[in-house]
Amino acid sequence: MAFDNKVIWITGASSGIGQALARQLADRGAKLVLSARREETLREVQQSCRDPDSHLVLPLDMCEPAAIGPAARHVIERCGQVDFLVNNAGVSQRALALDTKLDVDRRIMETNYFGPVALTKAVLPSMVERRSGHIVVVSSLLGKFGVAYRSAYAGSKHAVVGFFDALRVELHDAGVQVTVVCPGFIRTNASLNALAADGSPHGAMDHNIEHGMDPDECARQIVRSIERGKREVYVAGKEKLVLLLKRFSPRLFHQVILKTRLK
Numbered sequence: 001m002a003f004d005n006k007v008i009w010i011t012g013a014s015s016g017i018g019q020a021l022a023r024q025l026a027d028r029g030a031k032l033v034l035s036a037r038r039e040e041t042l043r044e045v046q047q048s049c050r051d052p053d054s055h056l057v058l059p060l061d062m063c064e065p066a067a068i069g070p071a072a073r074h075v076i077e078r079c080g081q082v083d084f085l086v087n088n089a090g091v092s093q094r095a096l097a098l099d100t101k102l103d104v105d106r107r108i109m110e111t112n113y114f115g116p117v118a119l120t121k122a123v124l125p126s127m128v129e130r131r132s133g134h135i136v137v138v139s140s141l142l143g144k145f146g147v148a149y150r151s152a153y154a155g156s157k158h159a160v161v162g163f164f165d166a167l168r169v170e171l172h173d174a175g176v177q178v179t180v181v182c183p184g185f186i187r188t189n190a191s192l193n194a195l196a197a198d199g200s201p202h203g204a205m206d207h208n209i210e211h212g213m214d215p216d217e218c219a220r221q222i223v224r225s226i227e228r229g230k231r232e233v234y235v236a237g238k239e240k241l242v243l244l245l246k247r248f249s250p251r252l253f254h255q256v257i258l259k260t261r262l263k
Contacts, residue, residue, distance in 0.1 A: 002028075002226075003028040003029055003084075003223075004030070005029060005030075005031060006029075006031065006083040006084060007030075007031050007033065007079045007080070007081060007082050007083050007084070008025050008030045008032055008033070008082075008083060008084040008085075008086060009032075009033040009075060009082050009084070009085050009086065009123070010022055010025075010032060010033070010034060010035065010086045010088055011035045011036065011060065011062065011086065011087055011115075012036055012089030013032075013034040013035055013036050013088070014034075014036035014038050014041040014042050014045060015036075015041065015188065015189055016186070016188030016215055017088055017138065017183065017188060017215050017218055017222070018036070018086075018088040018089070019045050019215070020215040020216045020218065021086060021088065021219045021222060021223070022034060022045055022049055022055075023045075023048060023050075023219075024216070024219050024220065025223065026049035026050040026051065026055065027049075027050050028223070030084075031054050031055065031056075031079065032046075032049065032054075032055040032056070033055070033056045033058055033075050033079065033082070034046055034055060034056065034058065035058050035060040035089070036059065036060070036089065037059060037060070037061050038059070039059040042057045042059065056075070056078060056079065058071060062089045062110070062111045062116070062119070063107060063110045063111050065110075065115075065118055068115070068118045068119050068122055069118075071119075071122075072119065072122035072123050075123075076123075076126055081126060081127075081130065082123050082126065082127070082133065083132070083133060083134065084133070084134045084136065084226070085119065085120060085133070085135050085136065086136045086138070087115075087116035087119060087120065087135070087136065087137040087138065088136075088138045089111065089115060089116075090111060090112045090138065090156075091107070091108055091111045091112065091153075091193065091194065091195060092150070092153050092190045092191065092195070093108055093149065093150050093151070093152050093194050093195050094149050094150075094191065094194045094196060094202040094204075095149060095195070095197035096148070096151075096197070097151035097152070099197040100151070100152060100197045101198060101199065103199065104152065104195050104197065104198070104199045105151075105152040107195065107199065108152040108153055108156050108195065109152065109155070109156050109159070111156075112153070112157060112159075112160065113156045113159045113160055113163070116137055116160065117163055120135055120137075120164075120167070123135075124176070127174075127176045128171070128174050128175075128176060130175075131175030131176075132175050132176070133176045133177070134176065134177045134178075134226065135164070135167070135176065135177070135179070136178075136179045136181065136222075136226060137160055137164045137179075137180055137181065138181045138183065139157045139161050139164075139180055139181065140153075140157040140182055140183060141182050141183070141184045141234065141236055141239060141240060141242070141243070142154040142158075143157035143158050143160055143161040143180075143182055144158075144161070144182065144243055144246070145243070145246050145253075145257070146158075146257075147257055147260045148260060153194075161180055161182075164178050164180050168180075168231060177229055178231070179225060179226055179230055179231060179232070179233065180231070180232045180233075181222055181225065181232075181233050181235060182232065182233070182234050182235070183213075183218055183234075183235045183236060184213070184234070184235065184236025184237060184239040184240055185208045185209050185211070185212030185213065185236065185237065185239055186209070186212050186213050186235070187209060187210065187211070187212045187213060187214055187215060188209065188212075188215055190209060191204060191206040191209050192205055208239075212237070213235070213236070213237060218235050221233070221235045222235060242256060242257075
């Protein structure tokens with residue numbers, strides 16, 4: 001019953017984790033706001049959800065800061081309030097730091113960090129005023145450590161973890177919860193859509209992602225974590241053991257990470 005008739009705004013809702021979350025939350029009675037860049041794809045997701053007419057489609061590019069404030073005002077005016085904000089939109093990377101153009105680094109940071117921060121700041125005052133709300137942000141296991149070919153991506157996800165950890169402390173007495181989700185290998189189009197050094201799509205499926213966790217299972221774990229008010233959750237297979245290596249055996253961790261440098 002935690003989501004029944006609640007307004008839940010999901011960014012990156014057109015595919016992957018966002019799409020799976022939309023369907024599962026709609027099944028639990030939520031009224032969704034579905035955002036991503038592609039309106040046509042969002043319409044398809046809307047129609048695949050239970051009670052499609054109760055959900056709002058709102059195209060939004062997280063790389064366009066000027067659009068975020070007006071979008072938040074529109075949602076609050078249209079829906080009355082936002083009970084849950086799920087910052088899920090993001091873009092990955094497949095390029096060496098040395099080769100990556102700086103504007104590509106900035107684009108990744110804008111999408112993965114500044115976009116969620118801006119949208120959260122736009123929605124948060126109304127939550128604080130009501131003393132009710134829940135902010136969810138999808139980071140990554142790479143928000144905890146870095147690997148080759150993901151420098152900007154790992155940097156953006158580290159920044160997300162830091163910001164929302166601090167925000168959680170600030171909101172402790174405000175009635176607003178914050179959950180940080182760190183997925184591992186999830187079977188999505190993340191590597192296909194990842195940015196190459198020049199900003200073009202990588203266009204290839206990574207082996208680990210192709211054989212990763214099903215997005216529906218990932219969404220189920222995220223939904224359960226939100227219901228339970230978890231502060232941080234790792235949604236991953238055996239790859240999350242790397243976190244233990246980093247903490248308890250830094251030397252072995254470094255050796256494991258070096259083996260990924262050509263993948």
